[in-house]
Amino acid sequence: MVPSLLLCSLLVLSTASSVADAKANLTKVTWAHAVNDAEFLTRVLASDIQFIEADISLGYLKDDVNKEREIPIMAHPPATESDISLETFLQRILQFNREANDPSKVKGVKLDFKSIGAFERSIDIIRASYDMTAFDTWINADILPGPVDNTATVPVDPTRFFTAARRLGKATLSIGWTTRWGPDFSEGLYTESQVDAMIDAIRANGIDKVGNAITFPVRGGIVANSVTNMIRLFCALKDTNNVTFTIWSSADDAVNVEKLREFIFTTGLDRTYVDVPDDLHKKLHLDENAFINTCKKTLQARCFD
Numbered sequence: 183m184v185p186s187l188l189l190c191s192l193l194v195l196s197t198a199s200s201v202a203d204a205k206a207n208l209t210k211v212t213w214a215h216a217v218n219d220a221e222f223l224t225r226v227l228a229s230d231i232q233f234i235e236a237d238i239s240l241g242y243l244k245d246d247v248n249k250e251r252e253i254p255i256m257a258h259p260p261a262t263e264s265d266i267s268l269e270t271f272l273q274r275i276l277q278f279n280r281e282a283n284d285p286s287k288v289k290g291v292k293l294d295f296k297s298i299g300a301f302e303r304s305i306d307i308i309r310a311s312y313d314m315t316a317f318d319t320w321i322n323a324d325i326l327p328g329p330v331d332n333t334a335t336v337p338v339d340p341t342r343f344f345t346a347a348r349r350l351g352k353a354t355l356s357i358g359w360t361t362r363w364g365p366d367f368s369e370g371l372y373t374e375s376q377v378d379a380m381i382d383a384i385r386a387n388g389i390d391k392v393g394n395a396i397t398f399p400v401r402g403g404i405v406a407n408s409v410t411n412m413i414r415l416f417c418a419l420k421d422t423n424n425v426t427f428t429i430w431s432s433a434d435d436a437v438n439v440e441k442l443r444e445f446i447f448t449t450g451l452d453r454t455y456v457d458v459p460d461d462l463h464k465k466l467h468l469d470e471n472a473f474i475n476t477c478k479k480t481l482q483a484r485c486f487d
């Protein structure tokens with residue numbers, strides 16, 4: 183009993199000093215989704231939203247009436263038409279960010295690629311039309327099959343994805359698993375073998391050596407059941423890549439709120455983006471530390487368990 187009490191107070195001390203470091207609270211970051219048309223982009227640029235998420239597919243501009251030129255456009259499948267190309271989308275955000283007189287006004291961009299073809303065709307466009315070294319740029323794709331028995335969505339081929347991504351230098355890689363979940367789901371998790379497949383894909387493609395920042399997009403209802411396996415994922419990569427998690431959720435997903443809070447406070451507010459509907463965000467009560475009266479170990483410490 184005495185030794186464990188002692189250990190506990192040591193941990194409390196180290197938690198107190200890390201709070202003094204005033205790390206970023208990533209759960210505060212605000213998001214706009216599916217910013218796939220020109221007018222919506224105009225509104226988002228004029229707003230306080232900090233991160234712009236948008237989908238890229240191969241398709242046609244609306245004024246290309248004869249469908250003669252297939253290019254990367256801003257569209258979510260099954261749409262194959264848009265009024266804005268990836269090139270124009272990026273040029274507009276770049277111009278906005280360069281003209282922003284206040285660094286807090288600058289927008290981050292998360293580009294969600296819906297197929298490997300769309301991604302490969304976008305590399306030269308991103309390099310020519312954006313400044314990834316000056317402004318946060320995330321490249322998102324589901325590269326592996328995930329929970330729960332998801333066979334309906336085909337993941338983006340991981341080897342081709344990483345080969346193309348390497349041409350983008352140090353962009354943040356947002357890489358996830360396809361998911362099947364909804365209002366009636368409660369069982370299901372990111373399994374140990376799915377997590378190992380992710381670690382293997384990252385290492386097999388040398389991303390541990392290049393050292394890109396990685397954020398894992400994880401679905402709230404599922405990751406709430408997967409804390410142990412997420413710690414395993416973090417611990418395997420923490421020395422080579424700056425690892426964060428991005429929690430997302432569909433509007434009617436079943437979510438065990440208490441378990442999701444525990445996941446967030448286990449990984450830490452400085453490692454967890456929370457991109458979920460407002461009502462779920464409120465229910466998470468991120469202003470009250472889930473572990474305030476416990477001597478829960480920090481994520482780093484749990485890597486040595």
Ligand SMILES: *[C@@H]1O[C@H](CO)[C@@H](O)[C@H](O)[C@H]1NC(C)=O
Nearest residue numbers: 206208395424425426452453
């Ligand atoms: C890791 O990423 C987080 C979130 O993007 C950032 O706040 C932090 O400064 C990064 N750390 C390093 C060592 O680059």
Ligand SMILES: *[C@@H]1O[C@H](CO)[C@@H](O)[C@H](O)[C@H]1NC(C)=O
Nearest residue numbers: 207209210451467468469470
């Ligand atoms: C972190 O941000 C959340 C909002 O997402 C807020 O409720 C909470 O009080 C903040 N916590 C700290 C320690 O800054």
